[in-house]
Amino acid sequence: MKCNNLVKFLCLGLVVFFIGSTSTFALTLQEKAKYARFLTGYTSEFTPQEREKLAKVFIDSATGLTPQEKAKYAKFLAGSTSDFTPQEREKYSNVFMDAALVIPPQDKAKYADIPGVQNLKKVKPNGDFLYVVKLGTLAPEGVGWAALIKQIINPGILKVTSGLIYLNWYYGGTMGDDQDILAKMRNGQLQGGGFSGQGMLMACPEMALIELPFMFESYDEVEYVYSKLRPRISQWFEKHGYHLVLLAEQDFDQVYSTKYPIRTSDDFKNSRFLTWYGSLEERVLKAVGASPLPIRVPEVAASIRTGVCDAFISPSIWAVGTQMYTVMKYLNPMHIRYSPAGGVITMQTWNLLPKEAQIAIDYYVTSIEKDFRQQVRESNEKCLKAMYKYGMKEVKLTPAELNLLKKRLMPLWDELAEKGYYTKAELAEVKALLAEYRAKNKK
CATH class of the missing domain: 3.40.190.170 (Bacterial extracellular solute-binding protein, family 7)
Structure with missing residues (x-):
């Protein structure tokens, strides 16, 4: 995880408190789930008391460091990372992340024999294990949002689940197009997929509401509607037997x-x-x-x-x-x-994963979704300029x-509302949200 997203209030006063602190602040499962968002800089939703408690957890997470390393780690927490070697950044990032894990490394062993998913289990030569979830996508490896999956989603999920869940992607249409991938998910050959707007619509007809012609005029409008409807969109997918792990995008076409x-x-x-x-x-x-x-x-x-x-x-x-x-x-x-895009897992597979892993994955991914979409847009903009x-x-x-x-x-x-893709009430709601946004942001 990039450390330039760290909260800015971890500064000099915190450094002094950090070096002298010896107390331990345990987090509940729900607090750890919120902490995953705190780690990525989403602090506005926390009360002052929660921010103080979570800041102290940052401090307590450095018990294995020398006094000199603790002093440097305090700077790391405050976002000053430019004077660190790559090795130091890696080390401090690991210390930093371990404090937030919903599944602590020492608890991983109790998930060794999860019923129903032993066919996904892979044991490493050193005796460690993980559960491999197979997903297919048309997106070519190393290009666009497929590259971002490899850079951001995969390592993040592996980290926040303490190495328990690994997403194994079949890129570039090796598992067929969106229609083929959905068929393979239904027969169990795949557990999930990364879909274009077409695949999102095939999996969840309600997504037609997001893909209507000329519905949106700008990215800001898209993000405003997503900020209001993201939980509902997940519910739409669940109704059809899928868990929406990542709400990405294909961009404006x-x-x-x-x-x-x-x-x-x-x-x-x-x-x-x-x-x-x-x-x-x-x-x-x-x-x-x-x-x-x-x-x-x-x-x-x-x-x-x-x-x-x-x-x-x-x-x-x-x-x-x-x-x-x-x-x-x-x-x-x-x-x-x-056109939206997204990463989807069958509910059959999702429901077999430990609740702790589900919470860790959802909080991590939703906390970085907006930035993920922004990076997709930047890639598309570069492609437009290249074509011109x-x-x-x-x-x-x-x-x-x-x-x-x-x-x-x-x-x-x-x-499309009359044909049952979505309800008239849902269409009216999105139109009202857009009208609300446009009224607030008149030029």
């Missing part, structure tokens, strides 16, 4: 074309759009007069290169990762839809054409 620049709604009619995103995207394209051709993700590149189709909607990182930017000529950056630099031409709709397009697509919002 763009419109790419190689034959006609998409400048008017009529250009949708003239272009041959492929659709890989499922029924929602198909409805969107038909509503604007296009005749979409459903294509499975592995066949998308070939369909474009052979001229079967000449336009599609996707995030910029996909266009770069598949090298479609070498074929496509035009890019329209309108926010036609916001390569020579792809940006085209835009006029304000009048954009309003016309929105009017054609707005009826879909109510249609």
Whole structure:
């Protein structure tokens, strides 16, 4: 975990108290769960008494250090890490994190024989053990949010569960596309998956509410709605038999074309759009007069290169990762839809994990989700700039054409509610949240 997120109130006065402190402050399971958020800098939700208690836990966590190391560790806690060697940063980070573990290392042995998941258990040569949860994803290893999973999610979960839970990812579509991965989860071949917006919708139809055309205008609006609905979104997934571990994102998607620049709604009619995103995207394209051709993700590149189709909607990182930017000529950056993404585990597997592991995983991941999404956006922005630099031409709709397009697509919002993807009340709630946010943030 990066230490520049440490709370700033751990400063000089705390250093003095730290070096002289010998008391022990035990945390309850619930407090440890909150402490996982405290560690990542989320302190505003704590009372002064809770902040004081948790700060003392920081102090007590350094019992194995020499007086000189304690003095340096105090600086580490206060966020001054620039004068540390990589070895020191690693050492102090480990001391720092151990205080917050819901599953202390000394208690790990009692989870050696969890009923129902022995098929996931892997014993190391040194006798240590862990439970390996297998997940598939279309995302290529080392690119975009797959890279962030490897850098942030995997090591974080392994750490906060004291090495009990390890996520083993099959990247790059080796387990098939989202539809295939969900099928493998149902038959037990996989315990989970990392999904694009299409897969999120297939697993949980209510996610159509987040993916509606032109629902959001900005990232701030997305984050505002997520801040209000995140627990509800988890409940939606649970209703369908899944636990939402990570609410990530695909980002706002763009419109790419190689034959006609998409400048008017009529250009949708003239272009041959492929659709890989499922029924929602198909409805969107038909509503604007296009005749979409459903294509499975592995066949998308070939369909474009052979001229079967000449336009599609996707995030910029996909266009770069598949090298479609070498074929496509035009890019329209309108926010036609916001696409979530996420990491999901079957409830059958999730319910077999120790309650302590569930708490540790949920608190850790939810505390870093917003930063995770921000890093995805930065990756996509770099890809957009790279495509423009390569020579792809940006085209835009006029304000009048954009309003016309929105009017054609707005009826879909109510249609999907009537078809049971989500309720009319849920749609009204999201619209009210957006109206509330926009009223507070008028330019």
